Amino acid sequence: MTWYEDEKLWVDFACVMFPERREREAAELVATSPLLKVVRGTRVLDLACGPGVHVVPLAARGAEVTGVDLSETMLVRAGEACARAGVAARLARADMREYVEPGAYDLVINMYTSFGYFTDPGDNLAVLRNAHASLAPGGTLLIDVLGKEVLASWVGRPQAVDVDPELGGGTVFMRDTILDDWTRLRTDWTHVRGDEVRQASIMCVLYSAAELRALFEQAGFTDVECFGGFDAGPYDNHARRLIVRGVRG
Ligand SMILES: C[S@@+](CC[C@H](N)C(=O)[O-])C[C@H]1O[C@@H](n2cnc3c(N)ncnc32)[C@H](O)[C@@H]1O
Known part of the structure; x- marks a missing residue:
């Protein structure tokens, strides 16, 4: 998959x-x-x-x-x-x-x-x-x-977003990695809620x-x-x- x-x-x-x-x-x-x-x-x-x-x-x-x-x-x-x-x-x-x-x-x-x-x-x-x-x-x-040009101005700064307690709470951390000479972007998502950690990655052509x-x-x-x-x-x-x-x- x-x-x-x-x-x-x-x-x-x-x-x-x-x-x-x-x-x-x-x-x-x-x-x-x-x-x-x-x-x-x-x-x-x-x-x-x-x-x-x-x-x-x-x-x-x-x-x-x-x-x-x-x-x-x-x-x-x-x-x-x-x-x-x-x-x-x-x-x-x-x-x-x-x-x-x-x-x-x-x-x-x-x-x-x-x-x-x-x-x-x-x-x-x-x-x-x-x-x-x-x-x-x-x-x-x-x-x-x-766009690649827009992303270039801020990529690399990890982001953290607090999740509304009504939607489950916790914090989602996002980290971007530029791959293959700026042809692709991977964004790793980690949701930490108490002891529970969920992870996923998104991969896009830039x-x-x-x-x-x-x-x-x-x-x-x-x-x-x-x-x-x-x-x-x-x-x-x-x-x-x-x-x-x-x-x-
Ligand atoms: C980042 S979300 C954006 C959703 C929406 N356009 C918006 O503005 O909120 C991307 C969406 O693409 C859908 N998606 C992923 N791969 C797809 C595919 N191969 N064909 C159709 N939809 C797909 C996902 O299920 C998800 O709902």
Whole structure:
């Protein structure tokens, strides 16, 4: 089993990856970001949707949302989040390397560093090609990752996050390691709670803006643009994320 197939990883560390504040932040992004503008009826695919933090506000704005994820538990959580918010969305269990619905979407999103999970570069390209095939002509793909340049400004500093006692308590420690001449990043997660210690590692391909832009173009996207945040600001020395957008011509 590879790390991203480990259901336990997403569940054990959900308290840090998907804290309640992310739901509020995602709702704010969907309400304000020029990159996430949808109107009633916009057909949106949230690829690797997790517990649905973007599915809910997009559906609440009238978009027809499909959330796809490999983790059954995450999909159950996304369904519960939709029910709590009183919105409807289609949720499907699938691997992003395989999921294609030809011409079915106006917007495909892949958020919060859910890209670059596969060791074989062909698999990461396949995700982009699938997204391209799933878009209607003129539709857009938006990918949000931590760019190599952004990471370089702070990588190496270990982080510790206290977990809300209502979510189990304890502390999660995160340590990043750059591998293979800056081509990959491993993040080791350790959750310490009393005598109990849980560990997991995430391994991602690291992309510079130029590398991810080139991959979009290789997958057939046109008008590829890079942004440094959801305010659609430039990917420059103030960038906090690497957001790449491409159009299916
Ligand atoms: C970092 S989380 C991000 C979730 C969500 N996009 C968000 O903004 O909170 C990554 C998600 O990718 C999913 N995932 C991992 N490998 C996958 C694959 N091969 N196909 C589809 N989803 C996958 C995980 O189950 C997890 O929910």
